[in-house]
Amino acid sequence: MAVDFVEADCEIGFGLVDLAEAGCEAGDRENAMRALEDADRIILDIEQRLNRLRQDRRVPFGPLLGELRREIEIARTHLPPAVA
DSSP, X not given: OHHHHHHHHHHHHHHHHHHHHXXXXXXXXXXXXXXXXXXXXXXXXXXXXXXXXXXXXXXXXXXXXXXXXXXXXXXXXXXXXXOO
């Protein structure tokens, strides 16, 4: 069951990145930033869940978590400039 939650959190994280990218394309910095902050929190949740799993159940998620982190950082580079 715990693995199912990790998988669901990963899907949510990637969905939040998609929302952030859509916000970036629309010039909506505030909502894009909020989605990325939520994605950062999802990563923390995933890490906590993974720490509760046996090593052999945890290992397969390493690359997926790395990819989610990369996607979040890429989306950050697409944020529209802040309006002063």
